Amino acid sequence: MLDQLFPLKRSATSGELFLRLPAPHDNLILTPPRPDDALALVGIINDPEVYPWLGRPAEEYTLSDAKALVEEYTASSNEVIEKLENTVDLEGLVFAEDCPVRSIREMQTDGTDVFIGNITIKRCNWWDVQAPERERLKEANAALPTGHPEIVWQLSDFLASSHHRRGIMSVVIQTLMTEWAIPRMGVRQMHVSAFIGNTGSVRVFEKNGFVLTTTLQDAIEIRGERRGLHVLDWTYTHSEC
Numbered sequence: 001m002l003d004q005l006f007p008l009k010r011s012a013t014s015g016e017l018f019l020r021l022p023a024p025h026d027n028l029i030l031t032p033p034r035p036d037d038a039l040a041l042v043g044i045i046n047d048p049e050v051y052p053w054l055g056r057p058a059e060e061y062t063l064s065d066a067k068a069l070v071e072e073y074t075a076s077s078n079e080v081i082e083k084l085e086n087t088v089d090l091e092g093l094v095f096a097e098d099c100p101v102r103s104i105r106e107m108q109t110d111g112t113d114v115f116i117g118n119i120t121i122k123r124c125n126w127w128d129v130q131a132p133e134r135e136r137l138k139e140a141n142a143a144l145p146t147g148h149p150e151i152v153w154q155l156s157d158f159l160a161s162s163h164h165r166r167g168i169m170s171v172v173i174q175t176l177m178t179e180w181a182i183p184r185m186g187v188r189q190m191h192v193s194a195f196i197g198n199t200g201s202v203r204v205f206e207k208n209g210f211v212l213t214t215t216l217q218d219a220i221e222i223r224g225e226r227r228g229l230h231v232l233d234w235t236y237t238h239s240e241c
Protein backbone atom coordinates (compact mmCIF):
# COMPACT_ATOMS: atom_id res chain seq x y z
CA MET A 1 0.00 0.00 0.00
CA LEU A 2 1.21 3.54 -0.74
CA ASP A 3 2.53 5.61 2.15
CA GLN A 4 0.43 8.76 1.75
CA LEU A 5 2.76 10.62 4.11
CA PHE A 6 5.77 10.14 1.79
CA PRO A 7 8.47 11.56 1.96
CA LEU A 8 8.02 12.25 5.70
CA LYS A 9 9.75 9.76 7.98
CA ARG A 10 8.94 8.58 11.50
CA SER A 11 11.28 8.73 14.48
CA ALA A 12 12.23 5.18 15.53
CA THR A 13 11.90 6.15 19.18
CA SER A 14 8.88 8.49 19.41
CA GLY A 15 7.05 7.69 16.16
CA GLU A 16 6.88 11.44 15.43
CA LEU A 17 6.90 12.48 11.76
CA PHE A 18 9.89 14.46 10.54
CA LEU A 19 11.61 15.83 7.46
CA ARG A 20 15.39 16.27 7.64
CA LEU A 21 17.17 19.18 5.95
CA PRO A 22 20.01 18.31 3.56
CA ALA A 23 23.71 18.56 4.59
CA PRO A 24 25.29 20.68 5.92
CA HIS A 25 22.04 21.45 7.80
CA ASP A 26 21.19 17.79 8.48
CA ASN A 27 21.24 18.47 12.22
CA LEU A 28 17.92 20.27 11.61
CA ILE A 29 14.52 18.64 11.22
CA LEU A 30 10.95 19.81 10.65
CA THR A 31 8.31 18.11 12.79
CA PRO A 32 4.69 18.71 13.76
CA PRO A 33 4.23 21.23 16.62
CA ARG A 34 4.49 20.06 20.24
CA PRO A 35 2.83 21.67 23.29
CA ASP A 36 6.29 22.62 24.66
CA ASP A 37 6.89 24.84 21.64
CA ALA A 38 4.66 27.51 23.22
CA LEU A 39 7.23 28.52 25.86
CA ALA A 40 10.06 28.72 23.33
CA LEU A 41 7.79 30.70 20.99
CA VAL A 42 7.30 33.44 23.59
CA GLY A 43 11.06 33.99 23.81
CA ILE A 44 11.62 33.88 20.05
CA ILE A 45 8.71 36.07 19.02
CA ASN A 46 9.28 38.75 21.70
CA ASP A 47 12.91 39.12 20.58
CA PRO A 48 13.46 42.64 19.13
CA GLU A 49 15.30 40.99 16.21
CA VAL A 50 12.11 39.10 15.32
CA TYR A 51 8.97 40.87 16.60
CA PRO A 52 9.10 44.05 14.44
CA TRP A 53 9.00 41.91 11.32
CA LEU A 54 5.89 39.93 12.22
CA GLY A 55 2.33 41.16 11.74
CA ARG A 56 1.28 40.56 15.34
CA PRO A 57 -1.43 42.93 16.57
CA ALA A 58 -0.41 43.28 20.25
CA GLU A 59 2.65 44.97 21.75
CA GLU A 60 3.62 41.89 23.75
CA TYR A 61 3.35 38.26 22.72
CA THR A 62 2.10 36.27 25.72
CA LEU A 63 2.23 32.60 26.68
CA SER A 64 -1.49 32.35 26.05
CA ASP A 65 -0.97 33.79 22.52
CA ALA A 66 1.72 31.15 21.95
CA LYS A 67 -0.45 28.32 23.30
CA ALA A 68 -3.28 29.37 20.98
CA LEU A 69 -0.91 29.39 18.00
CA VAL A 70 0.50 25.96 18.85
CA GLU A 71 -3.04 24.60 19.22
CA GLU A 72 -4.04 26.06 15.85
CA TYR A 73 -0.94 24.61 14.15
CA THR A 74 -1.38 21.25 15.89
CA ALA A 75 -5.03 20.97 14.80
CA SER A 76 -4.07 21.75 11.21
CA SER A 77 -1.15 19.27 11.21
CA ASN A 78 -3.30 16.55 12.80
CA GLU A 79 -6.08 17.07 10.28
CA VAL A 80 -3.69 16.50 7.35
CA ILE A 81 -1.98 13.52 8.99
CA GLU A 82 -5.30 11.81 9.81
CA LYS A 83 -6.69 12.45 6.36
CA LEU A 84 -3.60 11.04 4.63
CA GLU A 85 -3.31 8.07 7.00
CA ASN A 86 -6.94 7.16 6.30
CA THR A 87 -6.58 7.43 2.53
CA VAL A 88 -6.47 4.12 0.73
CA ASP A 89 -5.57 4.97 -2.84
CA LEU A 90 -3.68 2.44 -4.85
CA GLU A 91 -3.50 4.75 -7.89
CA GLY A 92 -1.13 7.33 -6.44
CA LEU A 93 -0.45 9.91 -3.77
CA VAL A 94 -3.31 12.29 -3.01
CA PHE A 95 -2.80 16.02 -2.45
CA ALA A 96 -2.59 17.50 1.05
CA GLU A 97 -4.02 20.88 2.12
CA ASP A 98 -1.16 21.73 4.48
CA CYS A 99 2.33 20.69 5.52
CA PRO A 100 2.12 18.77 8.78
CA VAL A 101 5.78 19.40 9.68
CA ARG A 102 6.43 23.06 10.45
CA SER A 103 8.42 23.34 13.71
CA ILE A 104 12.14 23.73 13.02
CA ARG A 105 14.27 21.80 15.51
CA GLU A 106 18.02 21.56 16.04
CA MET A 107 19.25 18.11 17.09
CA GLN A 108 21.67 18.16 20.02
CA THR A 109 24.57 15.73 20.55
CA ASP A 110 22.74 14.10 23.49
CA GLY A 111 19.79 13.13 21.25
CA THR A 112 17.44 15.89 22.42
CA ASP A 113 16.35 18.74 20.17
CA VAL A 114 15.64 22.45 20.54
CA PHE A 115 12.81 24.39 18.89
CA ILE A 116 14.36 27.22 16.84
CA GLY A 117 11.60 28.45 14.53
CA ASN A 118 8.58 27.84 12.41
CA ILE A 119 7.45 27.77 8.80
CA THR A 120 3.82 27.80 7.71
CA ILE A 121 2.28 27.45 4.29
CA LYS A 122 -1.37 28.33 3.78
CA ARG A 123 -3.74 29.77 1.21
CA CYS A 124 -2.89 33.41 0.50
CA ASN A 125 -4.64 36.15 2.48
CA TRP A 126 -3.43 39.05 0.27
CA TRP A 127 -2.22 41.35 3.03
CA ASP A 128 -1.11 43.80 0.37
CA VAL A 129 -4.55 44.17 -1.25
CA GLN A 130 -7.29 46.48 0.06
CA ALA A 131 -10.94 45.45 0.67
CA PRO A 132 -13.22 44.63 -1.10
CA GLU A 133 -10.81 43.19 -3.70
CA ARG A 134 -8.97 41.34 -0.95
CA GLU A 135 -12.16 39.54 0.16
CA ARG A 136 -12.98 38.64 -3.44
CA LEU A 137 -9.51 37.11 -3.96
CA LYS A 138 -9.68 35.18 -0.68
CA GLU A 139 -13.12 33.78 -1.45
CA ALA A 140 -12.14 32.67 -4.96
CA ASN A 141 -8.95 31.06 -3.58
CA ALA A 142 -10.85 29.27 -0.80
CA ALA A 143 -13.35 27.83 -3.30
CA LEU A 144 -10.69 25.85 -5.19
CA PRO A 145 -10.30 22.17 -4.25
CA THR A 146 -7.16 20.89 -2.49
CA GLY A 147 -4.32 20.43 -4.97
CA HIS A 148 -5.78 22.75 -7.61
CA PRO A 149 -2.94 24.41 -9.58
CA GLU A 150 -4.62 27.84 -9.46
CA ILE A 151 -4.58 28.07 -5.66
CA VAL A 152 -2.32 30.91 -4.55
CA TRP A 153 -0.33 30.12 -1.40
CA GLN A 154 1.68 32.15 1.10
CA LEU A 155 4.57 31.33 3.41
CA SER A 156 5.28 32.77 6.83
CA ASP A 157 8.39 32.03 8.82
CA PHE A 158 10.56 33.08 11.73
CA LEU A 159 13.76 31.84 13.28
CA ALA A 160 15.40 32.39 16.70
CA SER A 161 17.86 35.27 16.35
CA SER A 162 20.62 32.99 17.73
CA HIS A 163 20.36 31.13 14.39
CA HIS A 164 19.97 34.03 11.94
CA ARG A 165 22.27 34.39 8.92
CA ARG A 166 23.49 30.80 8.80
CA GLY A 167 21.55 29.98 5.63
CA ILE A 168 18.92 28.06 7.61
CA MET A 169 15.64 29.61 6.42
CA SER A 170 16.79 29.56 2.80
CA VAL A 171 17.24 25.79 3.06
CA VAL A 172 14.06 25.28 5.11
CA ILE A 173 11.98 26.94 2.38
CA GLN A 174 13.79 25.09 -0.40
CA THR A 175 13.27 21.75 1.35
CA LEU A 176 9.63 22.39 2.20
CA MET A 177 8.87 23.43 -1.37
CA THR A 178 10.69 20.65 -3.21
CA GLU A 179 9.89 17.80 -0.79
CA TRP A 180 6.32 18.66 0.17
CA ALA A 181 4.63 21.82 -1.16
CA ILE A 182 5.20 21.19 -4.87
CA PRO A 183 4.78 17.40 -5.07
CA ARG A 184 2.37 16.77 -2.17
CA MET A 185 0.21 19.92 -2.10
CA GLY A 186 0.36 20.73 -5.81
CA VAL A 187 1.62 24.25 -5.06
CA ARG A 188 2.18 26.16 -8.30
CA GLN A 189 1.76 29.84 -7.32
CA MET A 190 2.83 31.81 -4.26
CA HIS A 191 2.29 35.42 -3.22
CA VAL A 192 4.13 36.71 -0.15
CA SER A 193 5.00 40.01 1.48
CA ALA A 194 7.58 41.33 3.93
CA PHE A 195 7.70 44.69 5.70
CA ILE A 196 9.87 47.30 4.02
CA GLY A 197 13.31 47.01 5.59
CA ASN A 198 13.17 43.24 6.05
CA THR A 199 16.13 42.66 3.76
CA GLY A 200 16.78 39.18 5.13
CA SER A 201 13.28 37.92 4.40
CA VAL A 202 13.25 39.37 0.88
CA ARG A 203 16.66 37.81 0.19
CA VAL A 204 15.53 34.40 1.49
CA PHE A 205 12.51 34.50 -0.84
CA GLU A 206 14.60 35.66 -3.80
CA LYS A 207 17.08 32.83 -3.22
CA ASN A 208 14.12 30.47 -3.61
CA GLY A 209 12.97 31.85 -6.95
CA PHE A 210 10.50 34.52 -5.76
CA VAL A 211 10.51 37.76 -7.74
CA LEU A 212 9.97 41.17 -6.12
CA THR A 213 6.97 42.53 -8.01
CA THR A 214 6.15 45.72 -6.10
CA THR A 215 6.87 47.77 -3.01
CA LEU A 216 3.90 49.51 -1.42
CA GLN A 217 4.36 52.44 0.99
CA ASP A 218 1.87 52.69 3.92
CA ALA A 219 0.16 49.45 2.90
CA ILE A 220 -1.11 48.21 6.26
CA GLU A 221 -1.62 49.30 9.87
CA ILE A 222 0.17 47.21 12.49
CA ARG A 223 0.19 48.16 16.18
CA GLY A 224 -1.00 51.68 15.34
CA GLU A 225 1.69 52.29 12.72
CA ARG A 226 1.38 52.38 8.93
CA ARG A 227 3.89 49.96 7.39
CA GLY A 228 5.01 49.41 3.83
CA LEU A 229 5.32 46.03 2.17
CA HIS A 230 7.59 44.37 -0.35
CA VAL A 231 5.47 41.97 -2.43
CA LEU A 232 6.98 38.91 -4.08
CA ASP A 233 5.56 36.24 -6.36
CA TRP A 234 6.67 32.74 -7.27
CA THR A 235 5.47 30.52 -10.09
CA TYR A 236 6.37 26.88 -10.55
CA THR A 237 8.91 25.95 -13.20
CA HIS A 238 9.87 22.34 -13.86
CA SER A 239 13.42 22.93 -12.58
CA GLU A 240 12.03 23.15 -9.03
CA CYS A 241 11.34 19.43 -8.62
Ligand SMILES: CC(C)(COP(=O)(O)OP(=O)(O)OC[C@H]1O[C@@H](n2cnc3c(N)ncnc32)[C@H](O)[C@@H]1OP(=O)(O)O)[C@@H](O)C(=O)NCCC(=O)NCCS
Binds near residue numbers: 164201207
Ligand atom coordinates in the same frame (compact mmCIF):
# COMPACT_ATOMS: atom_id res chain seq x y z
C1 LIG B 1 14.02 36.56 7.80
C2 LIG B 1 14.64 35.32 8.43
C3 LIG B 1 13.61 34.19 8.43
C4 LIG B 1 15.86 34.93 7.58
O1 LIG B 1 16.32 33.66 8.01
P1 LIG B 1 17.87 33.29 7.99
O2 LIG B 1 18.00 31.84 8.20
O3 LIG B 1 18.59 34.19 8.92
O4 LIG B 1 18.28 33.69 6.49
P2 LIG B 1 19.50 33.07 5.66
O5 LIG B 1 20.66 32.88 6.58
O6 LIG B 1 19.00 31.90 4.90
O7 LIG B 1 19.85 34.28 4.68
C5 LIG B 1 19.62 34.25 3.28
C6 LIG B 1 20.23 35.49 2.67
O8 LIG B 1 19.68 36.67 3.25
C7 LIG B 1 20.72 37.47 3.80
N1 LIG B 1 20.22 38.03 5.06
C8 LIG B 1 19.66 37.35 6.09
N2 LIG B 1 19.33 38.21 7.07
C9 LIG B 1 19.70 39.43 6.64
C10 LIG B 1 19.62 40.72 7.21
N3 LIG B 1 19.09 40.93 8.42
N4 LIG B 1 20.10 41.77 6.49
C11 LIG B 1 20.62 41.58 5.26
N5 LIG B 1 20.72 40.36 4.65
C12 LIG B 1 20.27 39.32 5.36
C13 LIG B 1 21.86 36.53 4.05
O9 LIG B 1 23.09 37.21 4.04
C14 LIG B 1 21.72 35.58 2.87
O10 LIG B 1 22.19 36.20 1.69
P3 LIG B 1 23.26 35.52 0.72
O11 LIG B 1 22.93 34.06 0.64
O12 LIG B 1 23.11 36.26 -0.55
O13 LIG B 1 24.56 35.73 1.40
C15 LIG B 1 15.12 35.60 9.87
O14 LIG B 1 16.00 36.69 9.84
C16 LIG B 1 13.97 35.91 10.82
O15 LIG B 1 13.41 35.03 11.43
N6 LIG B 1 13.66 37.21 10.95
C17 LIG B 1 12.60 37.67 11.85
C18 LIG B 1 11.21 37.19 11.43
C19 LIG B 1 10.92 37.49 9.96
O16 LIG B 1 11.35 38.49 9.41
N7 LIG B 1 10.15 36.61 9.33
C20 LIG B 1 9.73 36.79 7.96
C21 LIG B 1 8.52 37.63 7.90
S1 LIG B 1 8.07 38.00 6.22
